[in-house]
Amino acid sequence: MRTDQTVTIRRLDYQVPAYLVDSVELDIALDAERSIVEARLAIRRNPASTAPRTLVLDGEALEFISATLDGQPVQPVFGDNRFTLADVPDSFTLVTVSANNPQANTTLSGLFMSKNGFFTQCEAEGFRRITYFPDRPDVMSRYRVRLSAEKARYPVLLGNGNLLEEGELPNGRHYAVWDDPFLKPSYLFALVAAKLVCEETTLTTGSGKQALLQVWVEDGDLDKSHHAMESLINSIKWDEERFGLELDLDRFMIVAVSDFNMGAMENKGLNIFNTKFVLANPEVATDIDFANVESVVGHEYFHNWTGNRVTCRDWFQLSLKEGLTVFRDQEFSMDMIAAAAATPAVAASGKAVKRIDDVRTLRAAQFPEDAGPMAHPIRPDEYQEINNFYTATVYEKGAEIIRMQQTILGRDGFRRGMDEYFRRHDGQAVTCDDFVAAMEAGNAQLGELADLGQFRRWYSQSGTPIVSAEREWDPAAGRLTLTLSQQTPPSASQPVKLPLHIPVLLGLLGSDGADLPLRLEGETGAAPTERVLHLKEARQSFVFTGLPAGEAMPVPSLLRGFSAPVVLDHDLDTRELAFLMAHDSDAFNRWEAGQQLMLSVIHARLRGDDAALQTSALVEAMHRTLEADLDPGFVEVALALPDEIYIAETLEVVDAPAVARVRDELKRQIASALAPSLRARYTALGVALAATGEYRPDPASAGRRGLRNLCLRYLTEIDGDGIGLARAQYAAATNMTDRLAALTALAHAGAAKMELEDFFKRHENDALVLDKWFTLQSTAARVPDGSDQRFVLHVLGLLKHAAFSLRNPNRARSVILQFCMNNPRHFHADDGSGYELWAEYVLKLDGLNPQIAARLARSLDRWRRHTPERQARMRAALQRVADKPELSNDVREIVGKALAA
Known part of the structure; x- marks a missing residue:
């Protein structure tokens, strides 16, 4: 754990690195408790630097063994996680030998162990936990690594780039040598040593080059790797067609690991993924899971150019790669949806549904962030802990700022700007300003329209306009x-x-x-x-x-x-919103009109106003939508009420249980009014799906299932046969989408006791499916088994379950983070029990994995928006965490800013 004094890093203080590293040769002898790393660095002075002739390397949680400079032993000075050598020459070779303990590394940053081997995560500052190095993105080097490990336990040895050599060693060990032909920063370094199997294929790129593609998983999961491979192939082809960017390596590998803080990591040629975004088949994955695998595989592959070939100069420029690449993965997913559609109308509708999903994510996560104590521009001006700035603002709002440039310049103009960006900066570490300048230069023929001078304010100004x-x-x-x-x-x-x-x-x-x-x-x-x-x-x-x-x-x-990405304040009345909901040719705005109509009803009811006329107009508009000949995927999103988190974001003062109560009442009223149509549509969609044969995750089938399951959720809200329909669907389901949807409907109704037991027995050996089981229980509207215990006691029971582990990020997220972040009605219970639970687990997680603890800590960063009684309890919980003597920098920054707000 880092317990040193917090230091604020400021963008305007940026200095070029004093020394550059031309090449890195690593010899890593992997051992669970003491891995030995010999690093040979070819170092030269940066001619652009005026800093003193002192070499400063980063190093954290390392055991120093030895160091030589041009073959002569040297003794560095250590302090504040730094390795310092004074009066070094202009050019020299430094060889260091150090050791680290992967088995004890619960932070999952640097070199760590998961159940089946060794893995790495070096972004943002994990490489310093592997060896001493100037661990910053503007030091770009050529890497070669020799890995060695016990062959029986770790038969697969993987590194960045191309495999040069492999062979046997004494004492049952073996080795492999990997060489990456491209310059890269240390955060893109990766290695894997594990017992894995792979699905592989050969792909011919646009220039006729052959490339080996591999997806590595645990033995027994190979039948779940096909969709990831298909997504990778589609990503490579799409990037060639849309942006003219070709795969530049002889091989490209994806590796799935069950212990991972992030969704995935774009290490050059060796992408390491959380299993959640690789493993998928109909028995274990939902339609949403299939879509997420495609999106994340695309995202990490697209980083090969937007992030790897051109990287960020410093971490303030993080959105340069992440906002741009989120935009690219969103465009990829929309194009894949369109390509699978039967007609242009269905393609347009499917793309709109994807856009709606992305905007819902933005509003639920980024809009609150922009209005809270952690608000920052997509290019922040300062930070204390960089891990805290992997945020919705940098990613999702960053993508919107890229999208606006495409809207302003046009699709062809945006492509011209991208071509200019790579022409100027391939192989460089650059800034957000460099990207915008390339957009302008590539579109000089557009005249004033290509002047993005004022537009640059989006990069430096926080807040939602x-x-x-x-x-x-x-x-x-x-x-x-x-x-x-x-x-x-x-x-x-x-x-x-x-x-x-x-x-x-x-x-x-x-x-x-x-x-x-x-x-x-x-x-x-x-x-x-x-x-x-x-x-x-x-x-x-x-x-x-x-x-x-x-x-x-x-x-x-x-x-x-x-x-x-703005909040629109308009003067449209109820009649006009209903008119747009029925007629707007823009599918997004058709959905948005419905959302605004729903919000107007909910706001009126929260105020205690008579909302009978508004409710009647809403129900009629929803009935027309349900009966219309529209794409089922669009009808599903059009009929779904805004969630509790988004509703709260539209209020001045939040009373979360009151929001939940009013939303529940409206949902029941809609269900009662539309019950015959909901039942008819539920039945008809079931017949249509049965006629298509076996499960397919294509957009059309997913849309039918989505609407059918939404109808089921509405029907389980009212007296009648809804519960019976859900139980029958659960029993007859042939895929995870339908089974989990039925189980979720029953859990929210507090009627899932037998089904929950059955689901656990079916899937107790599948970690990702158990994560779903935990999540639906921690986010349910009622105690899922129908008992009358307080919900927080139910959550405590989940945390004590034999299958729960706080050390695994996915499992921790499935219970404690899901409860605190996505179940506002119970987290904000009147007695403050949710806040007490929050404080207890922020502190527990901080001792294990500060990155996950910091994400949990964000649950209370907007405490001042709630009712006075809740504010007092939340402040006490925040203070309890802040008072811990040895708190990680990750959590200290979050709670400090929250309390100071």
Whole structure:
């Protein structure tokens, strides 16, 4: 554990590295308790540096054995996790020998052990736990590694790049030598030594080169690797077709490990994955799991260029690789959905559903972050612990900022900018400003449109902008004035927020629901029915002419496709929202209108207002959607109520149990009103799915299952046969999607005792499926088995279950993080028991794995938004954690900022 004094690192203090490392040769003799690492570093002074001639290397949790400089023994000075040598020459070879203890490394950073072998995680600062090194992303080196280990226990030895040599050693050991032909920073180093099996195939790239693809898993999991391999092949082909980027290695490997802090890691040519995002077949994985595997495999492969070939200069530039690569994996998933669709209409609907899922994630995770004590721009100005900045802001908001550049420049313009980015910076460690400059340079022919000077403020300004829309209609002239204004709430670190460049994609609907031509005042000629408005001032008016005179005011469809990550404050009434829900040609905004209508009803009920007319309009609109000939996947998302977390985010003061109660009441009322249609659609979809034969995770089938299971969830909310339908579906299910959906419906209804026992018996030897079993119980609306015990006691029972382990990140997340972060109605119980549990487990996890502890700590960072009684209890829990004498930097930063807010 790190218990040294917290140091704040600031972006403006950046200095180039004093010394560069041209090549790294590692000889790693792997042993569970004492792995020996010999590192031969070819070092030279950086001509751009004016720092003193002192070599400073990072080293953490290492046992120093020896060091030589150009063959002569040297004795470094150690302190504050640093290895220091003064008065070193301009060019020299440093050889260090050190040892580390992988078995004792519960942080899962650096070199650690999982049940079947040795694995690494070096991003962000894990390489310093393997050997002494300038562990920063702007030191890029050529790596060669020789691995040796006991052959019987660890028969597979993997490293970055290409395999050069392998052979036998005395005493039952063996070795392998791997060479990576590309320069890379230390955070992309990886090794694996384990007992694994692989699925492999050979792929021919666009230039005709042959590449070996391998997916390595534990013996017994090979039947779950096919989808990951298929996703990898599709990713490679897509990146060639969409961006002209080809696989550059002779082989590309994915390795699945069950103990991993992150989802996956893009180490050059040797991607290490959490098993959650590799293993999938119909018996153990849901439709969502299949989609997530495809997305994460794509994400890590796309890093091969956006993150590896071009990397970030420093960790403040993290979104340079992560925001860009999230955008790329989102585009990949949408294109895969479209490619699998039977018709263009279904393709458009499927892409919209993916976009809706991404925006729901943004609103649930990033919008609260942007309004809390951990708020930061996508390019932060400072940090105390870099692991705390792998955030929704850097990833999800970062992706939105990339998407806005594509919206402004156009799809072809964005491609030109990407081509220029790689032309300029291949093999370099660069900044977010370098990326934007490449976008501008690649689109110089667009003139003023390619000037992204004001747009750069998105990189340096935190907070979620509020865009307000007002209308003025002149029916006689057929003239509509649309006034947009923007305001970003001030924060302590940024009390003055400047206007941003916000692209607002707009449509206008006439009285018949058709899109109208959008001709701005002064324009002539044909007018498009959809266009981007560039909001750059605090307040701007746009005047549209040539609209149907003498008719009702057109209804604006604003921010189509969620063209900017903002909160939209509009003046649409209930009738207009229902109209958009029924007619908008933009599927995202059709869904969004429904969400706004649902929120208006929920807000009215929370205030105690009479919401009968609004509720009636909502139910009627939902009934039309349910009965319409629409893609089932879209109907599913259109009928789903906003979740409790998002509802809370739209309130000034949060009373989480009250939010849950009102949402439950509305859900039951909708279910009662639509029960005949819900039952009919549930039955019809079951027949349609049965007719298609065996399970397939394609978007069309997944959409049918999703809507059918949503109907089931609604039906289990009311008296009648819903519980019976769920029990029958559970018993008859032939795939995990349907079985888990039925079990979840029963658990939320508090009627799952027998099914929970059966599910555990079926899957007690499959860790990932048991994670689902734990998760659905920790996030249920009621105690799942129907008992009357307090929910926190139920959670404590899960934490004491024989199958629970706090040391495994997936298992810890499945119970304690899921309860604290995704079950607000029970976590925020009136008696404060949820907060006491939170404090206890933040402290327990901090002693094992500070990264996971810090993620749990984020559950209380917005404590001031709750009712006064809850605020007092949350503050006491935060203080209890803050008062621990030896607290990790990871957790100290979170609770310190929360208490200071």
